Amino acid sequence: MSGNSFVLKGRKVVGGVAEGEALVTRQTISGWGGINPMLGTITETRHELRGQSFKDKILVFPGAKGSSAWSAVFHMTRLSGTAPKAMLFTEMTTKIALGAVVMRVPSITDFDRNPLDLIETGDWVKVDADRGIVEVRKAALRTGS
Amino acid sequence: MNLTDQERAMLDGQDGKARQKAMELLVRYGEALGAERLIATDNIAGVPGSSNPFLQKYYHQHGGGSYDAIFSFFDLDSDELVEVPKAAAHTCHLQGGYDPDNWQTLGATPENFKISQESEAFIAGRGVQILKTCTPYLAGNVPARGEHCAWMESSAVVYCNSVIGARTNTEGRESTSAAMLTGKIPDWGFHRDEYRFGSHLIEVDVEIESVMDWGMLGYFVGDAVQERIPVLTGGFGGADLIRHKHFGAAAASSGGVEMYHIVGITPEAPSLTAAFGERKPVQIIRYGLSERRHTYDNLNSKARDSQVDYVMLGCPHYSLDQIRDACRMLEGRRVSANCKLWIFTSRAVKAVSDAQGLSKQLRDAGAVLLTDTCSSISQAVPPGTKVAALDSAKQTHYLPAIMNIQAWFGSTQDCINAAATGRWNGVAP
Numbered sequence: 001m002s003g004n005s006f007v008l009k010g011r012k013v014v015g016g017v018a019e020g021e022a023l024v025t026r027q028t029i030s031g032w033g034g035i036n037p038m039l040g041t042i043t044e045t046r047h048e049l050r051g052q053s054f055k056d057k058i059l060v061f062p063g064a065k066g067s068s069a070w071s072a073v074f075h076m077t078r079l080s081g082t083a084p085k086a087m088l089f090t091e092m093t094t095k096i097a098l099g100a101v102v103m104r105v106p107s108i109t110d111f112d113r114n115p116l117d118l119i120e121t122g123d124w125v126k127v128d129a130d131r132g133i134v135e136v137r138k139a140a141l142r143t144g145s
Numbered sequence: 146m147n148l149t150d151q152e153r154a155m156l157d158g159q160d161g162k163a164r165q166k167a168m169e170l171l172v173r174y175g176e177a178l179g180a181e182r183l184i185a186t187d188n189i190a191g192v193p194g195s196s197n198p199f200l201q202k203y204y205h206q207h208g209g210g211s212y213d214a215i216f217s218f219f220d221l222d223s224d225e226l227v228e229v230p231k232a233a234a235h236t237c238h239l240q241g242g243y244d245p246d247n248w249q250t251l252g253a254t255p256e257n258f259k260i261s262q263e264s265e266a267f268i269a270g271r272g273v274q275i276l277k278t279c280t281p282y283l284a285g286n287v288p289a290r291g292e293h294c295a296w297m298e299s300s301a302v303v304y305c306n307s308v309i310g311a312r313t314n315t316e317g318r319e320s321t322s323a324a325m326l327t328g329k330i331p332d333w334g335f336h337r338d339e340y341r342f343g344s345h346l347i348e349v350d351v352e353i354e355s356v357m358d359w360g361m362l363g364y365f366v367g368d369a370v371q372e373r374i375p376v377l378t379g380g381f382g383g384a385d386l387i388r389h390k391h392f393g394a395a396a397a398s399s400g401g402v403e404m405y406h407i408v409g410i411t412p413e414a415p416s417l418t419a420a421f422g423e424r425k426p427v428q429i430i431r432y433g434l435s436e437r438r439h440t441y442d443n444l445n446s447k448a449r450d451s452q453v454d455y456v457m458l459g460c461p462h463y464s465l466d467q468i469r470d471a472c473r474m475l476e477g478r479r480v481s482a483n484c485k486l487w488i489f490t491s492r493a494v495k496a497v498s499d500a501q502g503l504s505k506q507l508r509d510a511g512a513v514l515l516t517d518t519c520s521s522i523s524q525a526v527p528p529g530t531k532v533a534a535l536d537s538a539k540q541t542h543y544l545p546a547i548m549n550i551q552a553w554f555g556s557t558q559d560c561i562n563a564a565a566t567g568r569w570n571g572v573a574p
Contacts, residue, residue, distance in 0.1 A: 013177045028371075028401075033521075033543055038199070045546050065372065065401045068297040071317035072192075075219065079203050093372065093401075094314040094334060097177040101170070102222045102319050107177070 008134040009112045010088075013097065016106035018086040019126040022119050022136075023057035025049050028091070030066030031073035031099070040082025058125040059084040060115050064095035071098040078103045086127040088115050088134060108132055146175050147182050155327060163230050166223040167323035174320055175331035184332035188288050188311075189236040190281050190296040191321025193220055194229075194268040196260050212267035220322035229271055234328035236321075237274040237286050238265075239298050240462070243523065244516045250487075251518070251525040273325070277517040278491030280390065280462045282309070285493060290412060295321050295330040299401070300394035300461045300539065306404035308389045310412035312336050315403055335404060341413060342422035343406050345370045349379025350433040356391050357536070357556040358574070362432060363392035364538040365440045367400030369430050376406040376420040379432075384410050387464055394461050395538035441573050444538055444554040447545040448569070452483070455530040455550075456564040457520050458557065459489030460540035467557070468498050468514070472506045474561040480511030481567035485527040488512060489519045512564070521547050534563040534571075 027048055029035065034044040040055035055077075064070045077083040087100055087107040100107040106129035115134070119125065122139035148156065156172065158165040171183060194216045201210065208214035208226060217223045242261035243253045253261075269275050276284045279298050288294050288311035296302050296313040305311045314334040316324070324330045334340050347369070353362055366375050375396070384407070396402035406414035414420035458471060471488060480486045488507065490498070495516050498504045504514050520526050521543040526533065534553040535541045541554040553563070555571030563569050 011179070014173075033547060066299075066398075068299055068302065068315045068317055071319055072219075075222070075319070076199065080199075091372070092178065094178065094316060094320070094331075098174050098317040098320050101173045101177050104222075110179075 005135060005137040006118065008115055008118065008136065010108040010132050010134065011110040012129045012132050013107035013109055014100045014105060015130045017128050017130065018058070018106050019124070020056055020058045020085045022060050022121055022123040022125045023049070023052065023054055023084070024060040024116065024119055024121045026062065026116055028062050028065035031064065031070030031095070032067035034066055035073060037073050037076035037082060038080050040077055053082070054084045055082040057084050058086045058088065058127060060088045060119050062116065063089045063091035064093055064099060068095070070095035071102055074099040075102040086125075086129070088119070088127070090114065090116060108134060146172055146180065148172075152183055152329060161230060162225070163221070163227040164233070164326045166217070166221045166225065166227055167326040168329070170222055170319060170323045171327060171329055171331065175333070178331050178333045180331035180333040182332045183329040184293050184336055185328055186293045186295045186324055186330050187234045187328060188286065188292055188294040189234055189321050189324045190239050190286065190294070190298065190301060191236065191316065191325065192239055192241050192297065192318050193236065193271070193273055193322040193325055194264050195238070195241045196264040198257065198260070201260055212264060216322065220319055222319055230326065232272040232325045234325060236272070236325040237276045237281050238268060239281065239301070240277060240279045240518055240522055242277065242517050244518065247513060247515050250513060250515065251523050252528070276491060276493065278462045278493070280464070280491060283462065283464050283494060284491040293330070293336055295324040297321055299397035299403070300390070302403050303393035303397045303405065304390060306335055306341070307393060307406070307411050341404060342374065342424050343376035343420045344373040344424065344427050345375045346426040346429045347375050347377045348429065348431050349377055350431060351437055352380050352382060354382035355556060356388055359388040360391040360395050360538040361437060361440045361444070361574070363395030364399045364444060364542070365432055365436055366405070367396035367398065367402050370400055370402060372401035372403070374404050374406070375402065376408065376414065376417065376426070378408045378417065381407060381410060387467060390461050391537065398539040398542040437574060441554070444541050448532065448551040448553045450532050450551060451569045453532050453534045453553065453563040453567055453569050454484055455527050455533045456484060456486045456560045457489070457533060457535055457540060457544070458486070458560060460519050460521070460535070460537035463488055463490045463494065465494050465497055465501070468494070468503050468507075470557065471561060472503050474558055475506070475510040475512065475565070478510065478565040480564045483567040484564050486512040486564040487515055487520070487527070489515050492516045520544055524548065526550065534560045534569055536560045
């Protein structure tokens with residue numbers, strides 16, 4: 001891989017393959033009281049992604065916080081068609097593990113390098129969770145080349 | 146994962162289709178966590194089979210709409226419809242649905258109340274105890290120290306780990322429903338000794354005495370440590386159930402605290418060394434007068450108007466003692482014509498309140514004692530509410546955002562005064 005792309009390695013949480021545009025936040029995300037599962041948007045008052053949609057994105061974030069209804073609320077995003085395409089996260093908790101399982105989206109954690117330092121919103125990301133591999137193509141360089 | 150022969154047999158379907166699907170989900174979940182095995186549990190607190198209009202409609206279109214369908218496809222995340230058998234382990238239902246005696250007060254439509262009644266009947270038929278409370282430990286489910294549990298509800302989880310010394314992660318709806326049918330849960334996190342030691346030292350330099358003091362400290366600590374494990378030292382007065390309940394609920398809403406230690410008070414912290422084990426604190430944080438003031442101001446930052454329309458007490462659900470205290474504070478007074486006072490508790494505590502005559506005292510004073518839910522969960526406040534007053538840091542964290550209203554935070558006495566006068570006169574500590 002050359003200058004405008006790179007690879008991260010991690011551990012499979014939920015298997016599968018997906019690719020799409022990254023949506024990145026350094027803030028954890030709440031399920032109940034934090035998102036609207038019907039719209040796939042972040043609703044928490046003080047969240048930096050408030051009003052933004054994670055539908056069909058590769059969601060890159062530290063992980064889950066808040067109510068124990070996290071998995072059930074994100075489970076509803078799958079039913080309403082607003083789930084992200086994949087999840088890359090850095091802090092393992094029971095909330096996000098169960099949430100990833102019932103959303104059935106490819107998910108990876110335990111990376112060799114911190115995805116929050118390297119991936120930016122808008123980057124193109126290919127996730128192969130079965131092999132624990134993430135390929136990232138930088139957005140800025142992609143449009144510049 | 147390493148499964149026992151019994152678990153393997155269940156996964157192979159020897160105990161029926163539903164338990165097989167439940168085991169499949171637990172294995173997927175355990176592998177996602179990186180757990181090596183499952184552990185037996187006979188104490189589960191969840192929301193099995195509970196329904197809402199979205200799930201009703203969705204599973205009516207996809208799967209026939211029976212309660213078996215909701216449980217199969219949603220609770221167990223199964224692709225096959227299974228018939229839900231009796232619970233294999235002691236399981237209770239946490240808060241949810243509507244107070245069967247006051248559903249109209251809560252603004253439920255007859256249709257939504259019917260849905261909640263039907264899902265309750267379904268799950269009661271599967272042997273689930275209908276406690277309908279966020280405080281199962283006040284309604285008959287008190288685990289023993291060291292007991293492995295599978296609980297939802299962040300305020301109950303933190304109480305279970307910290308105050309009782311039982312062991313649970315913050316489970317979710319699907320994992321508790323799967324545990325209900327199998328008596329198993331992944332052996333990860335708080336089930337394991339090494340996970341339960343402290344991470345942050347909180348040195349408390351002010352006296353922590355009233356319920357409000359404990360609630361504010363909890364709110365501060367949760368914000369400071371987020372999902373980690375705080376160890377507190379300092380002068381703590383009256384460390385009773387009510388104070389722990391408010392502290393833990395607050396710490397689990399401003400942050401994600403699932404366990405805390407108070408040196409000399411909580412069961413796994415006889416000493417500072419016992420609380421930290423081999424670990425060194427990653428950070429030492431002080432809580433003094435200025436931190437307390439900042440926390441109070443932070444909690445009250447969403448309120449401007451001193452005219453109060455609604456006072457809500459009972460987050461987490463009130464204990465019998467708290468209901469008695471509220472009655473005493475209301476003695477010789479009445480709830481103002483411009484204000485409503487709703488107090489939330491469990492059905493079990495309400496039954497005793499009825500027997501004690503406390504429910505009648507509240508009614509006579511113009512207050513309403515409700516069960517099963519709270520304003521945040523049911524998204525129900527009295528019609529026209531613009532400004533609420535609350536004695537719970539947790540409810541203050543959630544309610545203004547959920548209902549788009551203002552909320553004052555203060556002591557129970559401040560709240561009762563507001564209910565009687567229709568005005569907020571809370572005093573900063």
